[in-house]
Amino acid sequence: MNQYDLIVIGSGPAGRRAAIQAAKLDKQVLVVERGRRVGGVSVHTGTIPSKTLRETALNLTGWRERGFYGRGYRVKQEISIDDLRRRLLITLDHEVDVLEHQFSRNRVHQIRGSAKFVDAKTIEIEKDDGEVLHAKGGSILLAVGTKPYRPDNIPFDGESIIDSDELLEIKKLPRSMVVIGAGVIGIEYATIFSALDTTVTVVEGRDTMLDFIDKEIVDDFSYQLRDRNMKLIFGQTIDSIEKEVSGKCRVTLANGRVLNAEMVLYAAGRSGATETLNLEAIGLVPDKRGRIKVDPETFQTDIPGIYAAGDIVGFPALASTSMEQGRIAARHAVNAPAREPPQYFPYGIYAVPEISTCGMSEEEVTQRGIPYECGIAHFRETSRGHIMGLDTGMLKMIFSLKTHRLLGVHIVGEGATELVHIGQAVLNLKGTVEYFVENTFNFPTLAEAYKIAGLDAWNRMGELEEEKAAE
Incomplete structure (x- = not known):
């Protein structure tokens, strides 16, 4: 029976980051993946495919150019599912190749097969050819992800x-x-x-x-x-x-x-992919949607030495946060020091148009009773927006009236998931409205919207201070 410092079940964002982090600490790591290829849901059915599909659709339809050429404009008149799938397959092959190389150069061991618990230190792995193996781990990390929730009253047929x-x-x-x-x-x-x-x-x-x-x-x-x-x-x-x-x-x-x-x-909705893990063998009980409760700082479950990270632990269920959860869990699992992550992380929704947010919403600020002011910029107010033909899109920032600190940034429109990181940095560094007012942004860029929104809030805050002084 092979002995490892850390066994990771699942090779999605949480599993891959955990495995590589532990390997970087010179630990013996095993990754068990039951899919045909590594990458998990994120690479094969979730994050990467949906975002690739989105980008392909926007390119082939000419969506981004319709502000100039009208709603009837298309780059390709007849778009087939093969047109969409061609780019998807190229992207997925690249992602798998990169991940395989990462595992190889970091000496991460891999086994294709379905894992289940024998006890809290031992798993049984059934390979595709029927061979059964056993492995022991000092710690075990569950990063099995989720699958679509399929209620019995929906007549799924796989086609319509x-x-x-x-x-x-x-x-x-x-x-x-x-x-x-x-x-x-x-x-x-x-x-x-x-x-x-x-x-x-x-x-x-x-x-x-x-x-x-x-x-x-x-x-x-x-x-x-x-x-x-x-x-x-x-x-x-x-x-x-x-x-x-x-x-x-x-x-x-x-x-x-x-x-x-x-x-x-x-x-x-989605459900945790836990039904084949034999969790009852170690006394671990998931909720009705198959999610596993963990300590929010260490990601250890109720069972010592058993950790879980990624979508399996519930909200926010993002590839980005899952990676960080996996890294932190791995460090705790192998007794390495782990810093608490920054307070604010971005949330990206890759719809058409994109939405991205970081920090508190206006509703949260109101509920906490914090005096605040908002600054708003519309993308059409920026020169870059005109160049791109944008007539929609907005950036909103919320600032404390007392400290002038940025409390939240919220964006809807083209490039939202890229733009949000400027606000994220200012949030985590406890920056204020003065940062946006006093700094220079490249021109013409959509990032100039930060300057416009900052000035909008600054002017409103100044008016309030003048009114207060006059009283």
Whole structure:
């Protein structure tokens, strides 16, 4: 039986970062991956495929140029699913190659197979050829990720009624689509297919969507979606889904409304991929969605020596945060010092348009009773925005009236997930509105929006101070 300092089950963002971190500390590391190739959900069905699909759709449709040439402008008139898949396969091959090389040069051992617990120090691995192996670990990290939630009342068929994993295997682009679920995954795919000129209807059981995002940003985002004829139906659940003889899908809502579409994408949540791990052997009990509770500082579970990181531990379930969780967990698992990560991390939603946020929303600031002021810049106010043909997009910053410190930055529009990092740095360095007012930004750039929003807030704050002095 082989002995390792750390066994990592799963090779997604959390697993890969944990394995490499432990290997950098000269530890013996084993990664067990049951998929055909390393990379996990992030590389094969989640983060990388969806973002590649988005970029390909925007390029082939000429979406970014329509501000100049009109909504009817297209780079390629007839876009097929093969056009989208070609770029996807190239990207995935590259990602797998990079990861394989990282494991190889860091001397990380790999086994393809399905792992399950024998006890808290031992796992059994069944390889694809039926061979069974056993391995012991000083610590074990669960980074198995999640899979789409598939309720029994949804008649999935893999062709017309699908989940988000199956979306990448469709045979043709649908002319119409109903997306059930207005979470991050549902909204990303809904807006991508809308950009491909598919008629899209989104159905969400809650009265709102993306509740963790600043409401003003969500309102602007919703307006843009409706402006391009996407239908957003909130506060309604699904009564039934049927596939008709014609091949179309009939979706009946709880209020009796009927929606017809060529395809239905069910994207209402995900579940932890824990059912094959034999967690009962070590007394570890996941919640009803298969997620595992961990200590938020060390990522150790209730069982000593057993750690978990990534989507399996729940919110925020981002590839970026999963990587950092894996790194921190690995350091604790091998008894290496680990610093607490910075307070603020960015949240990116790769919809069309992008949304990215870091820090507190206006609603959170209000709930905490912090006196504040906001500064807003519209991308159309920047010269770069004019050059790019942007007539939408905005950047919002929130500042403390007392300390002038930046409390939150929220962006919707082109390049939001790149732009947010300027605000993230200022947040974590406890910067103030003066930073944006006094610093020079390259011209013309979209980053100039920070200057405009900073000046907007500065002027409002100055007026309030003048009023206070006059009193």
